[in-house]
Amino acid sequence: MPMKIENGPFWKRVEENLQNDFMREAVAGMQDRGYVRRLGVIEELGHWEEWRSLAEQIRKHTLENLDYYLMQLSENVAKRGGHVFFAQTAEEANDYIRRVALEKQAKKIVKSKSMVTEEINLNPVLEAIGCQVVETDLGEYILQIDDHDPPSHIVGPALHKNKEQIRDVFQRKLGYTKSSDPVELARHAREMLRRDYLTADIGITGCNFAIAESGSITLVTNEGNADLVTALPKTQITVMGMERIVPTFEEMEVLVSMLTRSAVGQKLTSYITVLTGPRDEGDADGPEEFHLVIVDNGRSSILGTEFQPILQCIRCAACVNVCPVYRHIGGHSYGSIYSGPIGAVLSPLLGGYDDYKELPYASSLCAACTEACPVKIPLHELLIKHRQIIVEREGKAPVAEKLAMKAFRLGTASSPLYRFGTKFAPSAFAPFVEDGRITKGPGPLKAWTESREFPAPSKERFRDWFRDRQKGGNPL
Amino acid sequence: MKVSLFVTCLIDLFYTNAGKATVELLERLGCEVDFPEAQTCCGQPAYNSGYVKEAKEAMKQMMRAFAHADYVVTPSGSCAAMVKEYPHLFHGDPEWEEEAKRLAAKTYELTQFLVDVLKVEDVGASLHGRATYHTSCHMTRLLGVKEAPLCLLKNVKGLELVPLPNAHQCCGFGGTFSVKMGPISEQMVDEKIGHIEEVDADYLIGADCGCLMNIGGRIERLGKPIRVMHIAEVLNQRK
Numbered sequence: 001m002p003m004k005i006e007n008g009p010f011w012k013r014v015e016e017n018l019q020n021d022f023m024r025e026a027v028a029g030m031q032d033r034g035y036v037r038r039l040g041v042i043e044e045l046g047h048w049e050e051w052r053s054l055a056e057q058i059r060k061h062t063l064e065n066l067d068y069y070l071m072q073l074s075e076n077v078a079k080r081g082g083h084v085f086f087a088q089t090a091e092e093a094n095d096y097i098r099r100v101a102l103e104k105q106a107k108k109i110v111k112s113k114s115m116v117t118e119e120i121n122l123n124p125v126l127e128a129i130g131c132q133v134v135e136t137d138l139g140e141y142i143l144q145i146d147d148h149d150p151p152s153h154i155v156g157p158a159l160h161k162n163k164e165q166i167r168d169v170f171q172r173k174l175g176y177t178k179s180s181d182p183v184e185l186a187r188h189a190r191e192m193l194r195r196d197y198l199t200a201d202i203g204i205t206g207c208n209f210a211i212a213e214s215g216s217i218t219l220v221t222n223e224g225n226a227d228l229v230t231a232l233p234k235t236q237i238t239v240m241g242m243e244r245i246v247p248t249f250e251e252m253e254v255l256v257s258m259l260t261r262s263a264v265g266q267k268l269t270s271y272i273t274v275l276t277g278p279r280d281e282g283d284a285d286g287p288e289e290f291h292l293v294i295v296d297n298g299r300s301s302i303l304g305t306e307f308q309p310i311l312q313c314i315r316c317a318a319c320v321n322v323c324p325v326y327r328h329i330g331g332h333s334y335g336s337i338y339s340g341p342i343g344a345v346l347s348p349l350l351g352g353y354d355d356y357k358e359l360p361y362a363s364s365l366c367a368a369c370t371e372a373c374p375v376k377i378p379l380h381e382l383l384i385k386h387r388q389i390i391v392e393r394e395g396k397a398p399v400a401e402k403l404a405m406k407a408f409r410l411g412t413a414s415s416p417l418y419r420f421g422t423k424f425a426p427s428a429f430a431p432f433v434e435d436g437r438i439t440k441g442p443g444p445l446k447a448w449t450e451s452r453e454f455p456a457p458s459k460e461r462f463r464d465w466f467r468d469r470q471k472g473g474n475p476l
Numbered sequence: 477m478k479v480s481l482f483v484t485c486l487i488d489l490f491y492t493n494a495g496k497a498t499v500e501l502l503e504r505l506g507c508e509v510d511f512p513e514a515q516t517c518c519g520q521p522a523y524n525s526g527y528v529k530e531a532k533e534a535m536k537q538m539m540r541a542f543a544h545a546d547y548v549v550t551p552s553g554s555c556a557a558m559v560k561e562y563p564h565l566f567h568g569d570p571e572w573e574e575e576a577k578r579l580a581a582k583t584y585e586l587t588q589f590l591v592d593v594l595k596v597e598d599v600g601a602s603l604h605g606r607a608t609y610h611t612s613c614h615m616t617r618l619l620g621v622k623e624a625p626l627c628l629l630k631n632v633k634g635l636e637l638v639p640l641p642n643a644h645q646c647c648g649f650g651g652t653f654s655v656k657m658g659p660i661s662e663q664m665v666d667e668k669i670g671h672i673e674e675v676d677a678d679y680l681i682g683a684d685c686g687c688l689m690n691i692g693g694r695i696e697r698l699g700k701p702i703r704v705m706h707i708a709e710v711l712n713q714r715k
Binding site: 014015018032035322324325327328329361362363364365366367368370371384386387388389390391392397401405406408409411412413414415418419422425437439444445447448450451452453454455456457458460461462463465466467 | 483485487488489490491492495496499511513514515516517519521522523524525526527528529530533534536537541613614617618642644645646648649650651652653654655656657658659660661662663664665667689690692693694696697
């Protein structure tokens, strides 16, 4: 699955999803439960704002010295006998991984933490050379066997499906015969997946944080599948976005704590796995061969721009979990595997404005995302920056809006014009006013009055009242 | 104390009663209220839509209008938060940076001014009924004013203040968002009204006319028996 989800134009996606009562209920339930849980673990930790500042500082420092830390990481991976490949594009990354698979004559590949490999659209490349590719994160597994249904949340990709729907998929695709009880469903998936781990030739994972000082990679999971993916197959390939790196274990510990608290409201996840290169002599398990693929794919062109803070992201989805727009339209409306506020900022940067020009506007700028972000990315401000670029550089703003803003500039940049323009507002609106309100507005008011009344302008502006009052010297 | 009122364009043109109440309230608390005629708009509608150049012209007009003010008080959390952003937006502009800093430093949202500067928590208001308060996003998250309005409302005689479920959630206004993304905005405001109904409130009180125009406009359209009031109007009620 590539970053872009091919499911029609923005408004078609939104209209469809607004009709999807089940999805909306699932998202609202997740958000409401998650909100309470997250506040709980934040409170329990204490000094949350100071932790956020520290986490932000760590991310900023790392990005400012990214070349240094990436070099250190790759040297340390090589020292431990691993191979490092820097991929500038998705194609280069896919090509490298394909060559490894061919060389190993791989028939079966198991995967975990697949977000970045979805971004680069790896699976079809491997399937084209005859590999069977199995996603092992439960959510990803469900989507994969359901004919590659796209993910709708960066942490809970199958959030939009309920247990009955999952049972139906299992029945259809896996010959499952039991109930929709989540325990039974999970047990069945586990039985299926165990066979795959044991027979896979290659394990492919993403990476939560690479650690420069040791050449290690960290994986944060609740299901334990990443451990099997990295421990059993003879060859392991880790694919990481080039910014997913920390200097030392010390920073990793801070960020993991921020990640698990922000993502799922847990102090820690069930598994936090740190892997360093291939199996050493005397190790009980681990791969014989280790490859680290570091993916740029548009990231380095974000470095040094006003959008650099988006690279601070640790993919916790806290912003998604508090977003009131995501709440109603769900992940698929974003047309990208990256949804919610992080997706609205990142997708146009990685995928261009042609495909994602509506996303920066799919926000009321309520700043719930900015407030929730554990690494202090000013998400709502970055959305405004996108809007600015769409207006100034891309020239993609609607003509009516441009005219309105010209009028705004004229009307607000000097006081006589403002006073003149607004004096006639009551008479200009008069034909549309009934009972002191406007029910069917003209021009840009039309969209407002589709669902709401618009107030009629006051006959006397506040400023007129104030002036008269001063002149008359009327007491209260 | 001399206070310069930044009334906001929405109140100047549509919600004049909230402006009048603000003046009366401040005067009753001993302030001398001045209204600089040169004021227009804080620039937010243009800024949030990506029209930064246009917005900055409005912002410069604001800085000119309030150059001589000691305190600038505004009955809007959102507009106050916009003014607080000026130093950031004019950073590095030799002509305006200092002016932007000065204006930002002396600008207060109304309830913030009452509680933090005038040190008043009971303004002697009374209003009978059951009310809930909408915490607007910009006021709480960008301006950081959370407690002041609640503190003042708790002291309004006869008013039974009940917490609004999911109060942290946006009402769906978002300026041009409400028209550009109308169908989404509608779902958001409907959820907000659902929560207001859940607590059986007679009054929905807020400190930002943008939110109130959105919630109130939808309440009117749906014919719900909920009265929408700006907090200045509530605090100016005497019986």
